[in-house]
Amino acid sequence: MTENKFSSIKPRMTKTESLVEASRCLFCHDAPCIRACPTSIDVPMFIRQIMTHNVKGAAKTIFTQNILGKSCAHVCPTEVLCEGACVYNHLNERPINIGRLQACATDWAIENNICFFKKGLPTNKKIAVVGGGPAGLACAHRLTVLGHDVVVYEANEKAGGLNTYGVAPYKYTNKDSLQEVNYISEIGFEIKTNTPVNNAMIHELEKKYDAIFLGTGLGKSKKLNVSGENLKGVCGASEFIYELRKKEQKISVGEKVIVLGGGNTAIDAAVESSKLGADVTVIYRRSEKEQNAYFFEVELAKKNNVKFIYLASPLEILGKETTEGLKCIKNKLEKKNGSKKSEIIPIKDSEFVIPCNMVILATGQEKMINFYSSIPDLELNNGKILVNNFFQTKNPKYFAGGDCINGGKEVVNAVADGRDAACGIHEYLMKGKFNG
Numbered sequence: 493m494t495e496n497k498f499s500s501i502k503p504r505m506t507k508t509e510s511l512v513e514a515s516r517c518l519f520c521h522d523a524p525c526i527r528a529c530p531t532s533i534d535v536p537m538f539i540r541q542i543m544t545h546n547v548k549g550a551a552k553t554i555f556t557q558n559i560l561g562k563s564c565a566h567v568c569p570t571e572v573l574c575e576g577a578c579v580y581n582h583l584n585e586r587p588i589n590i591g592r593l594q595a596c597a598t599d600w601a602i603e604n605n606i607c608f609f610k611k612g613l614p615t616n617k618k619i620a621v622v623g624g625g626p627a628g629l630a631c632a633h634r635l636t637v638l639g640h641d642v643v644v645y646e647a648n649e650k651a652g653g654l655n656t657y658g659v660a661p662y663k664y665t666n667k668d669s670l671q672e673v674n675y676i677s678e679i680g681f682e683i684k685t686n687t688p689v690n691n692a693m694i695h696e697l698e699k700k701y702d703a704i705f706l707g708t709g710l711g712k713s714k715k716l717n718v719s720g721e722n723l724k725g726v727c728g729a730s731e732f733i734y735e736l737r738k739k740e741q742k743i744s745v746g747e748k749v750i751v752l753g754g755g756n757t758a759i760d761a762a763v764e765s766s767k768l769g770a771d772v773t774v775i776y777r778r779s780e781k782e783q784n785a786y787f788f789e790v791e792l793a794k795k796n797n798v799k800f801i802y803l804a805s806p807l808e809i810l811g812k813e814t815t816e817g818l819k820c821i822k823n824k825l826e827k828k829n830g831s832k833k834s835e836i837i838p839i840k841d842s843e844f845v846i847p848c849n850m851v852i853l854a855t856g857q858e859k860m861i862n863f864y865s866s867i868p869d870l871e872l873n874n875g876k877i878l879v880n881n882f883f884q885t886k887n888p889k890y891f892a893g894g895d896c897i898n899g900g901k902e903v904v905n906a907v908a909d910g911r912d913a914a915c916g917i918h919e920y921l922m923k924g925k926f927n928g
């Protein structure tokens with residue numbers, strides 16, 4: 493039952509479906525779908541290859557730009573990236589289903605273990621990659637193609653980062669993610685799992701390696717700092733989803749769940765709780781149109797019976813030992829002269845209580861400032877690691893990419909960063925390019 497509820501929301505196309513869909517493509521000159529992809533996949537090229545029965549060629553076109561082309565095919569918000577840019581939108585017709593076509597080619601290549609790359613001529617340079625998520629894996633793969641020796645250090649039991657422990661399972665499963673990790677690492681780099689790099693260990697790595705790439709993502713869910721936060725039944729969204737993915741959806745939730753937040757993580761936690769049988773309400777302090785979550789994710793939540801309360805903030809989580817309810821206050825928004833964002837004003841005497849037995853906090857993730865502060869000269873901006881155009885930090889031996897530099901975007905952005913940082917590291921090691 494649970495398994496069924498979590499089945500893919502974008503099921504695989506049949507061969508005939510893929511041929512019909514590919515034949516709709518207009519193979520545009522200067523195609524906007526390529527420009528909209530952060531990894532610049534040649535979309536019309538791989539669609540033409542699918543149309544001419546060259547699925548292997550299509551997979552090669554995709555993986556040349558994006559070695560995590562399989563996960564991106566399944567998890568990318570294509571509606572606002574490639575498909576959102578497709579010219580069909582201007583003709584008032586359905587855009588080409590680029591994501592699902594990409595999945596046809598990449599799923600096939602990985603399931604048949606068709607590899608397109610091999611390790612480059614040895615350079616005798618050694619690089620440590622901290623973090624085995626999309627950024628780290630893309631970086632490690634490209635560095636290996638360039639001939640470097642790479643070791644990935646991953647804190648979790650399994651690699652893949654949020655593809656394995658974060659993304660909703662109705663988009664990408666554990667099996668998909670781990671199969672992809674194996675496929676990518678088969679080129680010949682090592683992944684040391686269960687190996688968190690701590691403040692002391694980073695200095696050991698610094699002595700042992702010629703360069704270090706940080707693809708560490710973001711930290712734990714942020715706390716709310718309201719009373720009752722330590723009650724049983726209160727948890728962070730990242731931690732809740734981590735457990736869900738780790739136990740392959742075999743977890744239980746409260747009968748009545750409240751999710752606090754207005755981003756995509758809040759929506760994921762809400763939909764997942766609802767699929768697990770809970771009555772779910774999302775509470776967001778601002779208005780519906782200011783919500784960060786994509787419209788299509790909100791629609792998915794509504795289809796899954798998730799309710800929304802806008803313009804309300806939590807004041808206190810109620811209960812003795814376990815969560816029994818949430819006390820909130822209603823807000824109004826006021827535009828102050830000169831400021832872009834309106835200010836949230838609590839409305840006097842508007843408090844209300846919603847009974848619940850679980851509260852999931854999806855109000856952002858912390859940055860790993862303590863770990864970063866142990867690396868000399870690393871500069872941060874609001875907890876994000878600062879890098880130059882080569883993805884090099886202020887400490888020339890360290891490079892970084894993915895969520896730890898952008899504060900939390902998408903898998904495809906992390907892949908683009910990891911890939912391009914590998915080229916930066918190569919330039920630095922082979923030609924001595926330093927940050928300016």
Ligand SMILES: Cc1cc2nc3c(=O)[nH]c(=O)nc-3n(C[C@H](O)[C@H](O)[C@H](O)COP(=O)(O)OP(=O)(O)OC[C@H]3O[C@@H](n4cnc5c(N)ncnc54)[C@H](O)[C@@H]3O)c2cc1C
Nearest residue numbers: 623625626627647653654688689709894895901902903906
């Ligand atoms: C709940 C949730 C759902 C999401 N859904 C989507 C989606 O549907 N589509 C999409 O495109 N994006 C989605 N995202 C965003 C996407 O997952 C991230 O942008 C992407 O995974 C970032 O990749 P990364 O490699 O930078 O970081 P991560 O994927 O977080 O990987 C970082 C890795 O580094 C490891 N690590 C950290 N510190 C250390 C250390 N000191 N030593 C060793 N290892 C360490 C971590 O264990 C982790 O494996 C989602 C994010 C969340 C939180």
Ligand code: SF4
Nearest residue numbers: 517518520525578579
């Ligand atoms: S914009 Fe649409 S029609 Fe044009 S090449 Fe891209 S997918 Fe094909």
